[in-house]
Amino acid sequence: MMSNEHAVNPSLCLNLCDGILTCKISGESMLIWNSSMYKIQLKRFVDSANSSNQNIQFKVHLTYPYYKRIIEIISRDAMNRGYVFEVAKEVKDHIKDRELFINERSNVGIAIKQQLGIVFSQFNEYKATVDSQMVRKLREKQMWDSFFMWTMKRAANFSVPGSGKTSSVLGVYSILNFQNQVDRVIMIGPKNSFGSWIDEFKACFEDTKSLNELIIHDYKNLEDKKKALLFDSNDKNLILLNYESIGSLISEITELIKQRTLLVFDEVHKVKAMDGIRAQFALEIAKESQYTIALTGTPIPNSYADIYNLLHILFHDEYNEFFGFSERQLKSPTTDDVEIINSKIQPFFCRTTKKQLQVPDANEDIVVASQAxxxxxxxxxxxxxxxxxxxxxxxxxxxxxxxxxxxxxxxxxxxxxxxxxxxxxxxxxxxxxxxxxxxxxxxxxxSIDKTEKFMTCLSLVEALYKQGDPVIIWCIFVDSIFRLQTELESRNIRAGVIYGGTESNNRQDILNAFRNGEVDVLITNPHTLAESVSLHSVCHNAVYYEYSFNLVHLLQSKDRIHRLGLPKNQYTQYYFVQNHYNHKNDGEYSLDQRIYERLLEKEDIMLDAIENNVLEQLTSVDDDIEFIFKNLLFN
Incomplete structure (x- = not known):
């Protein structure tokens, strides 16, 4: 067989036919089809249904990194087996053009992030136009982030919670609208972010650009929602959708996005699960968008796998060209992988800290201990x-x-x-x-009516109330929320409650009452209120009664009262109530203390990553549990 193979000596030519990569085989084609090279390495790239003996047609979706891999596979085999392999100029030019395009796009992102001199002229033009359109001016760093997102067209903003990401995005909208390229913003995010988007739009534009919003929850049934998007949306400049609603409205949303729209995914970490159904809906909607921005203050709370969907939302057809990270590589990256991942994604996201925006530092945390x-x-x-x-x-x-x-x-x-x-x-x-x-x-x-921790929390809140300080209390359990409300009101302290079962309209009424001083204490939980709600103008004290080891919850809850807009000398104080047990084997033990220490460690990792302009990789749940119960004897 070997002598016959050398005698026939086939030749291959790789080319593009109607934009599809093909490989023409001259000579004895079965020596290619039956080879181990084909069966083990090449076959996975081939569209066998549209191939023939003398012509290999590759899969339509392949992008240029796959072209390079295919060339590498066949070249090595041709060298080993002594046959001729040629790559057409058209294929070489395509690879070169794509590499040049990606490099140029990457270089633009880096140039803006580093504020190099070559971008200053365009930045100044951008700033002048945005300033002419917005009543509330962006801070200098916010303007650079806004300029970055506008220039890149598809970009992520990973600025920390409370740093003004919404305003930076509205800066992008203002110039696109001024240039007659975009008529509206479609924002897809959690329900409790809607109020913030409405408030920010009004604050940024006031009377210069009247808000005309469409809120999907204003329509009670699916048919009415579909009709609203199709027939009532033409004059709307802000359309607000939540992640739970988009699955049944994909065709209507997609039709709108095609028509002069800036698409924004707020709190995009909500669709981080690789196989999640919400992620699939988001990916489908984003395909039709010309301008797409993804926002989150916590891009990878668990692992680099959390950015997989985010990158596909922004660069759906180009993911393999731009990045090419495998799921395995993101889930369990080596040290080299982490360096490569950060190097590749760095040009495509911007990130601003509150320190860069000169938000005054919060006071050092006060830990309030209770003894079981x-x-x-x-x-x-x-x-x-x-x-x-x-x-x-x-x-x-x-x-x-x-x-x-x-x-x-x-x-x-x-x-x-x-x-x-x-x-x-x-x-x-x-x-x-x-x-x-x-x-x-x-x-x-x-025998236990009220726990020691419950009474400690009440005493703390009552003391703050007597000083005339509004307070927000963070809980986990709904039962705790209502028990605290009942006890506080029995002490003539007006307490408002917001939890998952609170209707949207009621939430806004309660928030307004708290802002207006009609409610003294707001009691809530982070998975209900920890996103896009601003309370920093009226409240500077937060009490953490119950808390989880979800870093996202901690950061976002903190930033309800600590965010851009605080005056220079304004204090912000967080109180953490921590219960302590006397364990018969190990002495004193506090679950609250262990969780708190772990959260601080994660927060430090995140801030260090921001300083080094990389994305942080935090500890796993298993690591957290080991830390929380370390050295604790169970028998």
Whole structure:
């Protein structure tokens, strides 16, 4: 067989035919088709249904990095087996042009981020136009971010929460609208960001550009929503959609996006799951957009895999050309991978810190300790034994013990899925429920009316109230929110509540009442109110009664009262209530303290990454759990 193969000596020519990569085979074609080179290395790139004996047609979606890989595979085989392989000039030119285009685009992004002299003339023109359109002027750093997003057309803004990302995006809208290229902004984000977008639009433009919004929640049924997008949207300049609604409205949204639209994905980390259904809808919608901006203050809270969908939203057809990161490479990157990933994505995102915008630093955190009662300590020891093999469940149960032990008597529903954001995990918690307790623990639970941590929190809030200071209290459990409200109101302290079940209109009314001084204390949770709500003009004290080890929740909740717009000498104070147990084996133990320390460590990693102009990679849930229960004996 080998002598026959050398005698026939086929030749191959790689070319482009109607934009599709093809390879013409002259001579004995089966020596290619039957070769190990083809079967092991080349076959995965081939469209076998449209190929013939003498012609290999490659898959339509292949981009130039795949062209280079195919050339490398065939070239090596041709050298080893002694046949002729040629690459047509058209293919070489295509690869060269694409590399040049990507390099140029990358170089533009870097030039703007480094504020090189070659971009100053265009930046000054941009600034003059935006300033002429916006009543509230952008800060210098915000203007550079806005200029970056406008120039790149498809870009991400990873500026920290509270740094004014919305205003920078509205700067892009203002110039595109002035240039008659865009009529509207379509913003897709969480429901609780809608109010912020409306407020920011009014503040940025005032009477110079009247707001005419379409809010998808104003329409009750699906048919009305579809009609609104198709027939009531022509004169709207701000259309607000939430991630949950887009799946049933894809065709209507896509039709709008084709028509002079700036598409914005706010809090884009909401669609980070690689196989998530929301991500698929977002990817489909983004394909038709000419101008796309993705916003998040926490781009990769867990791993580099969190940017996979974000990059596909921005560069759907070009992902493999621009980046080419495999899912494996993002999920488990080597040190070299991390360097390559950051090098490639660095030109396509901008990032601003609050320090760069001269937001005054918050005060050092104040930790307020509470000491568990004897009954609470006994229940703590029992829970350690019962949940020794299920640490995630143990965290939930300990959080319940600290605030209302009677919650221990209820089953944790949906296998813990309701706690996925709090625990910063995906999926179910296995073997979670041990609610069938002995008479001893039932008696202990019944003996506790209000926990020591609950009373400590109340005393702290009451003291702040007596000083005349409005307060926001951050909780996890809805039960805690309403128990705190009831107790505060019994002390003649006006308390407003916002949680997941609060209607949108009621949320806004409660927020307005808090801003107007009609409510003294606002009680809420981070997965409801931790996005795009500004309270910094009226409130400077936040009490963390319950908190999770989700860094996103911590950062965004902090930034409700610490954000751009604070006067130079304004203080911001965070209080963290931490409960302590006397563990019979290890002395004092505090779950709250461990979680708090872990969050501070993650925050430091993020800030260090920003300073070094790279994306941070934080610890995993398993690492967090190991840290939280380190050196704690369970028997």
């Amino acid at each position: 009662s004897d009954a609470e300590n006994k229940i703590f020891e029992i829970l350690l034994m019962k949940y020794a093999k299920n640490k995630l469940a143990l965290i939930i149960r300990l959080l319940q013990l600290e605030t209302n032990p009677k919650l221990l008597l209820n089953a944790i529903e949906n296998n813990g899925e309701d706690f996925s954001e709090i625990l910063d995990i995906s999926g179910e918690i296995e073997d979670i429920d041990y609610k069938d307790y002995s008479k001893e623990i039932l008696s202990l639970i019944a």
